[in-house]
Ligand code: ADP
Ligand code: MN
Protein backbone atom coordinates (compact mmCIF):
# COMPACT_ATOMS: atom_id res chain seq x y z
CA UNK A 1 0.00 0.00 0.00
CA UNK A 2 1.06 3.58 -0.60
CA UNK A 3 -0.35 4.84 2.69
CA UNK A 4 1.24 8.05 3.94
CA UNK A 5 4.12 8.38 6.32
CA UNK A 6 5.29 11.28 8.45
CA UNK A 7 3.31 13.41 10.80
CA UNK A 8 -0.35 14.09 10.30
CA UNK A 9 0.27 17.69 11.37
CA UNK A 10 2.04 18.14 8.01
CA UNK A 11 -1.35 17.98 6.37
CA UNK A 12 -2.85 21.48 6.49
CA UNK A 13 -6.28 20.35 5.29
CA UNK A 14 -6.91 18.13 8.24
CA UNK A 15 -6.13 20.78 10.84
CA UNK A 16 -7.97 23.68 9.25
CA UNK A 17 -10.92 25.11 11.11
CA UNK A 18 -11.62 25.50 14.80
CA UNK A 19 -10.17 22.74 16.93
CA UNK A 20 -11.77 21.44 20.08
CA UNK A 21 -9.97 19.05 22.36
CA UNK A 22 -13.10 17.09 23.07
CA UNK A 23 -16.68 17.20 21.95
CA UNK A 24 -19.15 18.75 24.41
CA UNK A 25 -21.76 16.34 23.02
CA UNK A 26 -19.70 13.25 23.73
CA UNK A 27 -19.83 13.79 27.50
CA UNK A 28 -23.56 14.57 27.79
CA UNK A 29 -25.88 11.88 29.08
CA UNK A 30 -27.44 9.90 26.25
CA UNK A 31 -30.34 8.61 28.38
CA UNK A 32 -31.69 11.78 30.03
CA UNK A 33 -33.76 12.77 26.99
CA UNK A 34 -35.57 9.46 27.36
CA UNK A 35 -37.34 10.93 30.41
CA UNK A 36 -39.10 13.50 28.23
CA UNK A 37 -39.24 11.89 24.82
CA UNK A 38 -42.61 10.21 25.31
CA UNK A 39 -44.34 13.18 26.97
CA UNK A 40 -47.77 13.40 25.32
CA UNK A 41 -48.06 16.60 23.30
CA UNK A 42 -51.36 18.50 23.43
CA UNK A 43 -53.63 18.32 20.38
CA UNK A 44 -51.61 15.80 18.39
CA UNK A 45 -48.92 18.32 17.54
CA UNK A 46 -46.55 17.34 14.75
CA UNK A 47 -42.97 18.59 14.89
CA UNK A 48 -41.40 19.20 11.49
CA UNK A 49 -37.67 19.70 10.92
CA UNK A 50 -37.10 21.82 7.81
CA UNK A 51 -33.71 20.94 6.28
CA UNK A 52 -31.88 22.84 3.54
CA UNK A 53 -28.54 23.21 1.76
CA UNK A 54 -26.77 26.43 2.77
CA UNK A 55 -24.74 28.89 0.69
CA UNK A 56 -21.68 26.64 0.60
CA UNK A 57 -23.63 24.13 -1.50
CA UNK A 58 -22.06 21.53 0.75
CA UNK A 59 -23.40 21.93 4.28
CA UNK A 60 -26.88 21.50 5.74
CA UNK A 61 -28.95 23.64 8.09
CA UNK A 62 -32.20 22.87 9.89
CA UNK A 63 -34.85 24.37 12.10
CA UNK A 64 -38.01 23.05 13.66
CA UNK A 65 -41.62 24.14 13.74
CA UNK A 66 -44.85 22.91 15.30
CA UNK A 67 -47.81 21.90 13.13
CA UNK A 68 -51.32 21.14 14.33
CA UNK A 69 -52.13 18.75 11.47
CA UNK A 70 -50.56 15.72 9.85
CA UNK A 71 -49.15 16.64 6.42
CA UNK A 72 -49.52 13.99 3.72
CA UNK A 73 -47.40 15.55 0.98
CA UNK A 74 -44.84 18.37 0.75
CA UNK A 75 -47.44 20.86 -0.54
CA UNK A 76 -49.45 20.47 2.69
CA UNK A 77 -46.62 22.11 4.63
CA UNK A 78 -46.30 25.88 4.86
CA UNK A 79 -43.56 27.68 2.95
CA UNK A 80 -41.22 29.06 5.62
CA UNK A 81 -38.22 31.37 5.72
CA UNK A 82 -34.87 31.91 7.41
CA UNK A 83 -32.13 34.50 7.74
CA UNK A 84 -30.16 33.97 4.54
CA UNK A 85 -27.48 36.45 5.65
CA UNK A 86 -26.41 33.91 8.28
CA UNK A 87 -26.05 31.06 5.78
CA UNK A 88 -24.28 32.78 2.89
CA UNK A 89 -27.53 33.03 0.92
CA UNK A 90 -28.54 36.70 1.18
CA UNK A 91 -27.43 40.23 2.14
CA UNK A 92 -28.10 41.50 5.66
CA UNK A 93 -30.45 44.25 4.47
CA UNK A 94 -32.70 41.86 2.51
CA UNK A 95 -32.14 38.58 4.22
CA UNK A 96 -35.44 36.70 4.28
CA UNK A 97 -34.92 33.55 2.25
CA UNK A 98 -37.73 31.12 1.50
CA UNK A 99 -37.86 27.42 2.31
CA UNK A 100 -40.12 25.35 0.08
CA UNK A 101 -40.86 21.80 1.29
CA UNK A 102 -40.01 19.22 -1.42
CA UNK A 103 -39.81 15.78 0.17
CA UNK A 104 -41.10 14.27 3.43
CA UNK A 105 -39.45 11.60 5.56
CA UNK A 106 -40.47 10.03 8.86
CA UNK A 107 -38.44 11.39 11.76
CA UNK A 108 -36.38 8.54 13.29
CA UNK A 109 -35.34 10.74 16.23
CA UNK A 110 -38.84 11.72 17.38
CA UNK A 111 -40.84 8.94 15.69
CA UNK A 112 -44.66 9.09 15.66
CA UNK A 113 -46.09 11.53 13.13
CA UNK A 114 -43.08 13.81 13.32
CA UNK A 115 -41.34 14.66 10.06
CA UNK A 116 -38.05 15.53 8.41
CA UNK A 117 -38.68 17.88 5.50
CA UNK A 118 -36.17 18.34 2.66
CA UNK A 119 -36.55 21.89 1.34
CA UNK A 120 -35.05 24.00 -1.40
CA UNK A 121 -34.30 27.70 -1.11
CA UNK A 122 -35.48 30.89 -2.87
CA UNK A 123 -34.46 34.54 -2.67
CA UNK A 124 -36.78 37.39 -1.64
CA UNK A 125 -38.08 37.54 -5.23
CA UNK A 126 -38.70 33.77 -5.40
CA UNK A 127 -35.74 33.16 -7.72
CA UNK A 128 -33.79 30.03 -6.70
CA UNK A 129 -30.68 30.79 -4.60
CA UNK A 130 -27.27 30.09 -6.18
CA UNK A 131 -26.89 26.82 -4.30
CA UNK A 132 -30.34 25.55 -5.32
CA UNK A 133 -29.54 22.96 -7.99
CA UNK A 134 -32.78 21.12 -7.36
CA UNK A 135 -34.87 23.36 -9.61
CA UNK A 136 -32.88 22.53 -12.77
CA UNK A 137 -32.71 18.87 -11.80
CA UNK A 138 -36.49 18.73 -11.38
CA UNK A 139 -36.94 20.39 -14.80
CA UNK A 140 -34.62 17.89 -16.48
CA UNK A 141 -36.38 15.00 -14.81
CA UNK A 142 -39.81 16.24 -15.98
CA UNK A 143 -38.48 16.12 -19.56
CA UNK A 144 -37.13 12.55 -19.35
CA UNK A 145 -39.51 10.87 -16.91
CA UNK A 146 -40.58 8.32 -19.52
CA UNK A 147 -36.99 7.04 -19.77
CA UNK A 148 -37.17 6.16 -16.06
CA UNK A 149 -33.70 7.34 -14.97
CA UNK A 150 -32.53 5.47 -11.87
CA UNK A 151 -29.64 6.52 -9.64
CA UNK A 152 -27.80 4.55 -6.98
CA UNK A 153 -25.25 6.68 -5.16
CA UNK A 154 -22.38 5.27 -3.07
CA UNK A 155 -21.72 7.83 -0.37
CA UNK A 156 -18.25 7.56 1.17
CA UNK A 157 -17.36 9.59 4.25
CA UNK A 158 -14.78 9.86 7.01
CA UNK A 159 -15.33 10.21 10.75
CA UNK A 160 -13.21 12.76 12.59
CA UNK A 161 -12.56 13.26 16.27
CA UNK A 162 -13.23 16.71 17.72
CA UNK A 163 -9.60 17.70 17.00
CA UNK A 164 -10.43 17.13 13.28
CA UNK A 165 -8.12 14.12 13.00
CA UNK A 166 -9.63 10.84 11.76
CA UNK A 167 -11.51 9.16 14.58
CA UNK A 168 -9.44 6.60 16.46
CA UNK A 169 -6.10 7.39 14.74
CA UNK A 170 -3.05 7.30 17.01
CA UNK A 171 -2.07 10.73 18.40
CA UNK A 172 0.18 12.65 16.02
CA UNK A 173 0.65 9.80 13.54
CA UNK A 174 -0.87 7.22 11.23
CA UNK A 175 -2.41 3.81 11.76
CA UNK A 176 -0.79 0.82 10.01
CA UNK A 177 -1.10 1.11 6.18
CA UNK A 178 -4.38 0.55 4.40
CA UNK A 179 -5.27 -3.03 3.48
CA UNK A 180 -7.10 -4.65 6.40
CA UNK A 181 -9.76 -1.97 6.88
CA UNK A 182 -11.93 -2.27 3.73
CA UNK A 183 -15.00 -4.34 4.71
CA UNK A 184 -13.02 -5.01 7.88
CA UNK A 185 -14.20 -6.60 11.07
CA UNK A 186 -12.54 -6.39 14.46
CA UNK A 187 -11.83 -3.70 17.03
CA UNK A 188 -8.47 -2.74 15.46
CA UNK A 189 -9.92 -2.55 11.92
CA UNK A 190 -13.15 -0.56 12.15
CA UNK A 191 -14.23 2.30 14.39
CA UNK A 192 -17.75 3.49 15.33
CA UNK A 193 -19.77 0.69 13.77
CA UNK A 194 -22.55 1.63 16.26
CA UNK A 195 -23.01 4.91 14.45
CA UNK A 196 -23.08 3.21 11.04
CA UNK A 197 -25.65 0.69 12.26
CA UNK A 198 -27.86 3.39 13.79
CA UNK A 199 -27.67 5.36 10.55
CA UNK A 200 -28.69 2.34 8.46
CA UNK A 201 -31.79 1.71 10.62
CA UNK A 202 -32.73 5.39 10.91
CA UNK A 203 -32.57 5.87 7.14
CA UNK A 204 -34.74 2.85 6.38
CA UNK A 205 -37.24 3.97 9.03
CA UNK A 206 -37.28 7.48 7.55
CA UNK A 207 -37.92 6.20 4.03
CA UNK A 208 -34.43 6.68 2.61
CA UNK A 209 -33.75 3.55 0.53
CA UNK A 210 -30.31 2.51 1.78
CA UNK A 211 -29.30 -0.53 -0.27
CA UNK A 212 -26.15 -1.40 1.68
CA UNK A 213 -23.17 -0.24 3.68
CA UNK A 214 -19.50 -1.18 4.17
CA UNK A 215 -16.31 -0.13 5.91
CA UNK A 216 -13.92 1.60 3.49
CA UNK A 217 -10.18 1.52 2.72
CA UNK A 218 -9.05 4.09 5.32
CA UNK A 219 -9.69 3.46 9.01
CA UNK A 220 -12.78 5.46 10.08
CA UNK A 221 -13.88 5.74 6.46
CA UNK A 222 -17.27 4.22 5.64
CA UNK A 223 -19.76 3.99 2.79
CA UNK A 224 -23.48 3.65 2.41
CA UNK A 225 -25.39 3.23 -0.83
CA UNK A 226 -28.69 4.97 -1.53
CA UNK A 227 -31.07 3.80 -4.22
CA UNK A 228 -31.80 3.08 -6.90
CA UNK A 229 -33.92 6.23 -6.61
CA UNK A 230 -35.79 7.77 -9.53
CA UNK A 231 -34.74 11.13 -11.00
CA UNK A 232 -34.66 14.14 -8.66
CA UNK A 233 -35.66 11.92 -5.73
CA UNK A 234 -32.09 10.57 -5.75
CA UNK A 235 -30.97 14.02 -4.61
CA UNK A 236 -33.63 14.29 -1.90
CA UNK A 237 -32.78 10.82 -0.60
CA UNK A 238 -29.02 11.37 -0.47
CA UNK A 239 -29.24 14.77 1.20
CA UNK A 240 -31.62 13.33 3.79
CA UNK A 241 -29.23 10.41 4.43
CA UNK A 242 -26.43 12.96 4.96
CA UNK A 243 -28.59 14.96 7.38
CA UNK A 244 -29.44 11.86 9.41
CA UNK A 245 -25.76 10.93 9.57
CA UNK A 246 -24.64 14.38 10.80
CA UNK A 247 -27.52 14.47 13.28
CA UNK A 248 -26.72 11.02 14.70
CA UNK A 249 -23.01 11.76 14.87
CA UNK A 250 -23.81 14.71 17.16
CA UNK A 251 -24.97 12.20 19.75
CA UNK A 252 -21.70 10.30 19.53
CA UNK A 253 -19.59 13.47 19.64
CA UNK A 254 -18.04 12.44 16.32
CA UNK A 255 -17.70 14.66 13.22
CA UNK A 256 -18.65 13.47 9.74
CA UNK A 257 -16.65 14.89 6.85
CA UNK A 258 -17.63 14.54 3.21
CA UNK A 259 -14.40 16.24 2.14
CA UNK A 260 -13.10 14.15 -0.78
CA UNK A 261 -9.49 14.01 0.41
CA UNK A 262 -8.91 14.80 4.09
CA UNK A 263 -5.63 12.87 4.29
CA UNK A 264 -3.06 13.02 1.50
CA UNK A 265 -1.70 9.67 0.26
CA UNK A 266 -4.65 7.73 1.64
CA UNK A 267 -7.84 6.85 -0.19
CA UNK A 268 -10.19 9.79 -0.63
CA UNK A 269 -13.99 9.72 -0.63
CA UNK A 270 -16.26 9.64 -3.64
CA UNK A 271 -19.93 9.51 -4.47
CA UNK A 272 -19.89 6.95 -7.30
CA UNK A 273 -23.14 7.43 -9.16
CA UNK A 274 -24.71 4.34 -10.71
CA UNK A 275 -27.08 5.29 -13.49
CA UNK A 276 -29.51 3.50 -15.79
CA UNK A 277 -32.48 4.17 -18.02
CA UNK A 278 -35.32 1.81 -18.83
CA UNK A 279 -33.63 0.92 -22.14
CA UNK A 280 -30.32 0.15 -20.42
CA UNK A 281 -32.10 -2.28 -18.13
CA UNK A 282 -33.79 -4.13 -21.01
CA UNK A 283 -32.34 -6.92 -23.24
CA UNK A 284 -29.13 -5.75 -24.94
CA UNK A 285 -29.22 -2.53 -22.91
CA UNK A 286 -25.42 -2.56 -23.12
CA UNK A 287 -25.81 -0.78 -26.46
CA UNK A 288 -27.59 2.10 -24.69
CA UNK A 289 -24.93 2.08 -21.96
CA UNK A 290 -22.20 2.40 -24.59
CA UNK A 291 -24.06 5.25 -26.28
CA UNK A 292 -24.26 7.08 -22.95
CA UNK A 293 -20.54 6.56 -22.33
CA UNK A 294 -19.77 7.97 -25.76
CA UNK A 295 -21.80 11.10 -24.97
CA UNK A 296 -20.10 11.44 -21.58
CA UNK A 297 -16.66 11.16 -23.20
CA UNK A 298 -17.33 14.35 -25.17
CA UNK A 299 -18.17 16.56 -22.16
CA UNK A 300 -15.80 15.30 -19.48
CA UNK A 301 -14.79 18.72 -18.13
CA UNK A 302 -18.38 19.97 -18.12
CA UNK A 303 -19.20 17.15 -15.71
CA UNK A 304 -16.06 17.62 -13.60
CA UNK A 305 -17.17 21.25 -13.03
CA UNK A 306 -20.41 20.15 -11.36
CA UNK A 307 -19.11 17.01 -9.59
CA UNK A 308 -17.92 18.92 -6.51
CA UNK A 309 -19.08 22.20 -4.92
CA UNK A 310 -15.96 24.12 -6.06
CA UNK A 311 -16.07 23.67 -9.80
CA UNK A 312 -13.59 20.77 -9.83
CA UNK A 313 -11.12 22.18 -7.27
CA UNK A 314 -12.01 19.59 -4.60
CA UNK A 315 -11.75 16.70 -7.04
CA UNK A 316 -8.27 17.89 -8.09
CA UNK A 317 -7.06 16.62 -4.72
CA UNK A 318 -8.87 13.29 -5.12
CA UNK A 319 -8.82 12.31 -8.82
CA UNK A 320 -5.06 11.85 -9.03
CA UNK A 321 -4.94 8.56 -10.92
CA UNK A 322 -3.92 6.80 -7.70
CA UNK A 323 -6.05 5.21 -4.96
CA UNK A 324 -8.66 3.68 -7.29
CA UNK A 325 -9.28 6.90 -9.23
CA UNK A 326 -8.76 8.10 -12.79
CA UNK A 327 -6.93 11.36 -13.45
CA UNK A 328 -9.20 14.41 -13.42
CA UNK A 329 -7.79 15.43 -16.83
CA UNK A 330 -8.69 12.31 -18.81
CA UNK A 331 -11.89 10.49 -19.60
CA UNK A 332 -11.77 6.69 -19.58
CA UNK A 333 -14.22 3.80 -19.40
CA UNK A 334 -13.80 0.09 -18.83
CA UNK A 335 -15.36 -3.15 -17.66
CA UNK A 336 -14.63 -3.82 -13.97
CA UNK A 337 -11.96 -1.08 -14.07
CA UNK A 338 -11.79 0.95 -10.84
CA UNK A 339 -9.12 3.22 -12.29
CA UNK A 340 -11.45 4.59 -14.97
CA UNK A 341 -13.90 7.49 -14.99
CA UNK A 342 -16.77 5.20 -15.93
CA UNK A 343 -16.91 1.55 -14.91
CA UNK A 344 -19.19 -1.06 -16.41
CA UNK A 345 -19.66 -3.61 -13.63
CA UNK A 346 -18.57 -7.12 -14.65
CA UNK A 347 -22.09 -8.54 -14.15
CA UNK A 348 -23.54 -5.84 -16.44
CA UNK A 349 -21.05 -6.73 -19.21
CA UNK A 350 -21.95 -10.41 -18.85
CA UNK A 351 -25.74 -9.91 -18.83
CA UNK A 352 -25.43 -7.23 -21.54
CA UNK A 353 -27.80 -4.94 -19.63
CA UNK A 354 -28.01 -2.95 -16.41
CA UNK A 355 -26.24 0.29 -15.54
CA UNK A 356 -23.00 2.25 -15.64
CA UNK A 357 -21.02 3.63 -12.71
CA UNK A 358 -19.74 7.22 -12.92
CA UNK A 359 -16.81 7.20 -10.47
CA UNK A 360 -16.01 10.91 -10.77
CA UNK A 361 -18.44 12.68 -8.38
CA UNK A 362 -16.71 13.75 -5.16
CA UNK A 363 -18.13 12.70 -1.81
CA UNK A 364 -19.23 16.31 -1.17
CA UNK A 365 -20.97 16.69 -4.55
CA UNK A 366 -24.48 18.02 -4.78
CA UNK A 367 -26.40 14.97 -6.07
CA UNK A 368 -29.00 17.29 -7.66
CA UNK A 369 -26.23 18.73 -9.87
CA UNK A 370 -24.77 15.28 -10.68
CA UNK A 371 -28.13 13.71 -11.51
CA UNK A 372 -29.08 16.80 -13.54
CA UNK A 373 -25.87 16.60 -15.62
CA UNK A 374 -26.28 12.87 -16.29
CA UNK A 375 -29.90 13.24 -17.44
CA UNK A 376 -29.06 16.23 -19.65
CA UNK A 377 -26.01 14.62 -21.29
CA UNK A 378 -27.19 11.04 -21.66
CA UNK A 379 -30.95 11.38 -22.19
CA UNK A 380 -31.75 14.95 -23.25
CA UNK A 381 -28.65 15.31 -25.49
CA UNK A 382 -27.96 18.86 -24.31
P1 ADP B 1 -19.48 -1.02 -6.01
O1 ADP B 1 -19.26 -2.40 -6.53
O2 ADP B 1 -19.06 0.02 -6.98
O3 ADP B 1 -18.89 -0.81 -4.64
P2 ADP B 1 -22.08 -0.83 -4.66
O4 ADP B 1 -22.63 -2.18 -4.42
O5 ADP B 1 -21.48 -0.12 -3.51
O6 ADP B 1 -21.09 -0.88 -5.92
O7 ADP B 1 -23.25 0.14 -5.18
C1 ADP B 1 -24.01 -0.14 -6.31
C2 ADP B 1 -25.15 0.84 -6.39
O8 ADP B 1 -25.79 0.69 -7.64
C3 ADP B 1 -26.24 0.67 -5.34
O9 ADP B 1 -26.60 1.94 -4.82
C4 ADP B 1 -27.40 0.12 -6.13
O10 ADP B 1 -28.66 0.51 -5.60
C5 ADP B 1 -27.19 0.77 -7.48
N1 ADP B 1 -27.83 0.11 -8.62
C6 ADP B 1 -28.07 -1.21 -8.82
N2 ADP B 1 -28.73 -1.40 -9.98
C7 ADP B 1 -28.90 -0.18 -10.55
C8 ADP B 1 -29.50 0.29 -11.75
N3 ADP B 1 -30.06 -0.54 -12.64
N4 ADP B 1 -29.51 1.62 -11.98
C9 ADP B 1 -28.95 2.48 -11.13
N5 ADP B 1 -28.37 2.10 -9.97
C10 ADP B 1 -28.34 0.79 -9.68
MN1 MN C 1 -34.97 34.66 15.17
Ligand code: MN
Nearest residue numbers: 154223225272
Ligand atom coordinates in the same frame (compact mmCIF):
# COMPACT_ATOMS: atom_id res chain seq x y z
MN1 MN D 1 -19.47 0.63 -3.19
Ligand code: MN
Nearest residue numbers: 154156216223
Ligand atom coordinates in the same frame (compact mmCIF):
# COMPACT_ATOMS: atom_id res chain seq x y z
MN1 MN E 1 -16.43 2.58 -2.03
Ligand code: MN
Nearest residue numbers: 154272357359
Ligand atom coordinates in the same frame (compact mmCIF):
# COMPACT_ATOMS: atom_id res chain seq x y z
MN1 MN F 1 -18.38 2.06 -6.68
